[in-house]
Amino acid sequence: MAPDGAGAPPHLMVEMARAGLVIPTGEPGLVGRGAALQAVVDGIVLLARRHGADDAAEPMQFPPAIPRRSLERSGYLRSFPHLAGTVHCFCGDERAHRGLLRCLDAGEDWTDGQEASGSAMTPASCYPVYPAMAARGALPAGGQVVSIRSYCFRHEPSDEPTRLQWFELFEHVKLGSPDQVVAFRTAWLARGTAMADELGLPHAVEVANDPFFGRAGTLMSDAQRQQELKFELVVPVNTPGPPTACMSFNYHLDHFGETWDLHQASGAVAHTACVGFGLDRLAFALLRNHGMDPTRWPAGVRAALSLA
Amino acid sequence: MAPDGAGAPPHLMVEMARAGLVIPTGEPGLVGRGAALQAVVDGIVLLARRHGADDAAEPMQFPPAIPRRSLERSGYLRSFPHLAGTVHCFCGDERAHRGLLRCLDAGEDWTDGQEASGSAMTPASCYPVYPAMAARGALPAGGQVVSIRSYCFRHEPSDEPTRLQWFELFEHVKLGSPDQVVAFRTAWLARGTAMADELGLPHAVEVANDPFFGRAGTLMSDAQRQQELKFELVVPVNTPGPPTACMSFNYHLDHFGETWDLHQASGAVAHTACVGFGLDRLAFALLRNHGMDPTRWPAGVRAALSLA
Numbered sequence: 277m278a279p280d281g282a283g284a285p286p287h288l289m290v291e292m293a294r295a296g297l298v299i300p301t302g303e304p305g306l307v308g309r310g311a312a313l314q315a316v317v318d319g320i321v322l323l324a325r326r327h328g329a330d331d332a333a334e335p336m337q338f339p340p341a342i343p344r345r346s347l348e349r350s351g352y353l354r355s356f357p358h359l360a361g362t363v364h365c366f367c368g369d370e371r372a373h374r375g376l377l378r379c380l381d382a383g384e385d386w387t388d389g390q391e392a393s394g395s396a397m398t399p400a401s402c403y404p405v406y407p408a409m410a411a412r413g414a415l416p417a418g419g420q421v422v423s424i425r426s427y428c429f430r431h432e433p434s435d436e437p438t439r440l441q442w443f444e445l446f447e448h449v450k451l452g453s454p455d456q457v458v459a460f461r462t463a464w465l466a467r468g469t470a471m472a473d474e475l476g477l478p479h480a481v482e483v484a485n486d487p488f489f490g491r492a493g494t495l496m497s498d499a500q501r502q503q504e505l506k507f508e509l510v511v512p513v514n515t516p517g518p519p520t521a522c523m524s525f526n527y528h529l530d531h532f533g534e535t536w537d538l539h540q541a542s543g544a545v546a547h548t549a550c551v552g553f554g555l556d557r558l559a560f561a562l563l564r565n566h567g568m569d570p571t572r573w574p575a576g577v578r579a580a581l582s583l584a
Numbered sequence: 585m586a587p588d589g590a591g592a593p594p595h596l597m598v599e600m601a602r603a604g605l606v607i608p609t610g611e612p613g614l615v616g617r618g619a620a621l622q623a624v625v626d627g628i629v630l631l632a633r634r635h636g637a638d639d640a641a642e643p644m645q646f647p648p649a650i651p652r653r654s655l656e657r658s659g660y661l662r663s664f665p666h667l668a669g670t671v672h673c674f675c676g677d678e679r680a681h682r683g684l685l686r687c688l689d690a691g692e693d694w695t696d697g698q699e700a701s702g703s704a705m706t707p708a709s710c711y712p713v714y715p716a717m718a719a720r721g722a723l724p725a726g727g728q729v730v731s732i733r734s735y736c737f738r739h740e741p742s743d744e745p746t747r748l749q750w751f752e753l754f755e756h757v758k759l760g761s762p763d764q765v766v767a768f769r770t771a772w773l774a775r776g777t778a779m780a781d782e783l784g785l786p787h788a789v790e791v792a793n794d795p796f797f798g799r800a801g802t803l804m805s806d807a808q809r810q811q812e813l814k815f816e817l818v819v820p821v822n823t824p825g826p827p828t829a830c831m832s833f834n835y836h837l838d839h840f841g842e843t844w845d846l847h848q849a850s851g852a853v854a855h856t857a858c859v860g861f862g863l864d865r866l867a868f869a870l871l872r873n874h875g876m877d878p879t880r881w882p883a884g885v886r887a888a889l890s891l892a
Contacts, residue, residue, distance in 0.1 A: 299644060299646070299712075299716050301646075301651050301712060301716070302653065302654070302715070303650075303653070303702045304702070306649055306651060306702075306703060308644055308646040308712060308716060309644070309645040309646075310643075310644065311642065311644075313645075314643065314645045334619065335619040335622065336607060336618065337616060337617040337621075338607070338609075338616040338617075339615075339616075339648075339735050339751075339752075340648045340735055340750075341614055341750055342609065342614075343609050343610050343611035343614060345610065345611070348694075353674075353684065353685070353688060357674040357676075357681050358673070358675075361671040361672065361701065361703070362672050362673075362698055363669040363670070363737065364669065364670050364671075364672045364695075364700070365666070365668065365669055365739040366661075366668065367666075368665075370797075370798040370800075373798060376661065377661070377662060380656060380661060386656075387670060390670055390672065390700065392693070392698065393739055394611045394612070394614075394741060395611060395614060395669070395737075395749065395750070397671060404607075407610070408607050411608075427647050427735070429649075429671065431671075433701075441703065442647035442649055442703070443647075489678075490678040490681060
C-alpha cells in the first residue's frame with residue numbers, strides 16, 4: 277500500500293471540497309472554508325475555552341505576522357528555516373515597475389526585485405505573546421496565561437489535508453516558574469484528552485518532536501523526546517496512514533524566557549509552556565470520524581461544539 | 585501646523601497602547617489587540633451583518649493569503665505594486681543554511697536566499713471570492729452575495745494608526761448584473777450611513793479613488809472619480825488631519841468578471857461591487873470619538889456593538 281500522501285489520492289480533501297466544506301484555491305495547502313466548516317472551527321475554540329476556563333487567560337489577538345526582527349531573534353531560523361515565511365515587497369520606481377510588468381506579461385519570474393519587508397509570517401500563534409509579555413516587566417507571582425488564535429504559515433506545500441501551509445491555531449500559553457508551567461501542561465494533557473472524548477474522537481497521547489531542520493536537527497529531536505518536552509494528541513485523519521497530531525502540549529524550558537528577557541516575579545528567568553489546538557486538523561478529524569455532514573453528527577458532539 | 589503623520593506624534597496610537605487596547609510589536613503598522621478592542625471589532629462585524637441581513641450572504645472564510653498566481657492574474661501588480669506582499673521562503677540545503685546563520689549572526693542581510701513561494705498576502709478580503717465563485721460556473725439569476733472577513737496586508741509602514749500594514753476587513757461582495765450590483769451598492773450607502781449614525785460617529789460620504797501607483801495612476805484615479813466608482817464613508821480619527829475612510833463602497837464594473845471569467849446566468853460577463861468595513865479604523869474612530877474606555881461609551885453605542 278502506498279504510504280500516506282505519496283501516491284495515494286488526497287481523498288479527504290476531495291471529499292471536503294465536494295461537500296463545500298473547504299474551498300480550494302489552486303495553491304496546495306491554501307484553502308478557504310465554507311460556513312459549515314467555519315462553524316465547526318469556531319465551536320472547537322469555544323470548547324477549548326470552556327475546558328481552559330480555570331486558566332483565567334488574558335485574550336490577545338494578533339495579525340498573522342510578526343516583526344521580521346522577532347523571527348530573527350526567536351531562534352526559529354536556526355531550527356526551522358525551511359518552514360519560515362518572510363514578506364517581500366516592491367520598492368522600486370516607475371521604471372522598475374515597467375520592468376516588473378514586462379516580466380509578468382512575458383510569463384517570466386518578476387519576483388527578483390521584491391525586497392524583504394519588516395514582516396514575517398507567524399509560525400505559531402504564541403510567537404507574538406512572549407515579547408508582548410516581556411514589555412510589561414516581570415510576571416505576576418502566579419505566572420500568567422494568555423489565550424490567542426491566529427492563522428499561521430509553514431512552507432510545506434502539499435495536497436495532504438493535514439499539511440496545510442496556512443492553518444489556524446488556538447493556544448493557551450503559560451509563563452511563570454518551572455513548577456507553574458509544568459503543572460499547566462499536566463492539567464492540559466488531561467483536559468485535552470477529555471475534549472477529544474467529548475468530541476467522540478479516537479485518540480492517543482504520544483511523546484513527540486518538532487520537525488527540526490537537517491542532520492543537527494536529528495540530535496535536537498532526540499533530546500526533545502528524551503526530555504519529554506513535547507506531547508501530541510493524535511487522531512486518525514488520513515486513512516491509510518499514521519494518525520495526525522491535532523493538539524500539542526509543549527514545555528519550552530527557558531528558551532523563550534532567555535530569548536525575550538522574560539522574568540518571573542522572583543527575578544529568575546521565566547519558563548513557558550503552551551497547549552496548541554490545530555483547528556483545521558481537529559475539524560478535519562471530526563469530518564473523517566463523524567462524516568461530511570455536521571448536521572448529522574451525534575447530538576453530544578454537536579452540543580460540545582455549540583452547534584446544537 | 586504639521587501635516588498629519590509628518591512630524592506630529594502619533595497621539596492616538598500612544599493613547600491606545602497605554603490603555604492596553606493595542607499591543608505594539610516594534611514594527612510600524614503591525615499591532616495586536618487587547619480583549620477590549622477585540623470585543624469592539626467583533627461587535628462591528630455583528631452590526632454590519634445585521635444591517636446586511638437582507639443580502640442573505642453566503643459566508644466564506646479564507647486565510648490571509650491568496651495564490652501568487654491569483655495576485656498576478658488579478659491586475660493588482662499593475663495598479664498597486666507598491667502595496668503588494670509576496671511570501672518568500674528558504675529552499676536551500678544544510679550548507680546554505682549555515683550561510684544564512686552566518687549572515688544572521690553577523691547582523692547582515694540574510695534574506696537574499698529567500699525564494700518566492702506560491703503565496704501572496706491578501707490585499708483586500710474579497711480577492712479570494714472571485715475565483716472561488718467562478719469555479720462554480722455561472723451565477724444564479726439574482727446574483728450572489730458573499731460575506732468575508734480576513735486580515736489584509738498593504739506595505740505602507742507607518743506609526744499612523746489608520747495606516748496599518750496588517751488590518752482586518754469585513755466585506756459583503758455582490759456578483760451579478762450591472763443593475764443588481766449598483767442597487768446593492770446604493771443600498772449599502774444608506775446602510776453604512778445608518779450604521780455610522782447608530783455608532784454615534786460624525787461622518788460624511790465622499791467620492792474617492794484608490795491609491796494607484798505612479799503617474800499613470802493619476803489618470804486612473806481621475807477616471808475612477810469621474811465615473812463615481814468608489815465612495816468612502818469618512819470619520820475624524822486623526823486630529824488634526826483629514827478624516828479617515830472607514831467604509832468603502834466600490835463598483836468594479838466588469839474588471840473581476842473579465843479577469844476571472846465570471847458569468848451571469850444570462851451568459852454575459854458578471855459585474856461586481858463590494859462594501860468594505862475597515863474594522864481597525866472603525867474601532868479607532870469609536871475610541872477617538874467616545875473615549876479610550878469602551879465600558880463608558882454611550883449605552884446606545886454599546887448596544888449597537890453587542891457590548892451591553
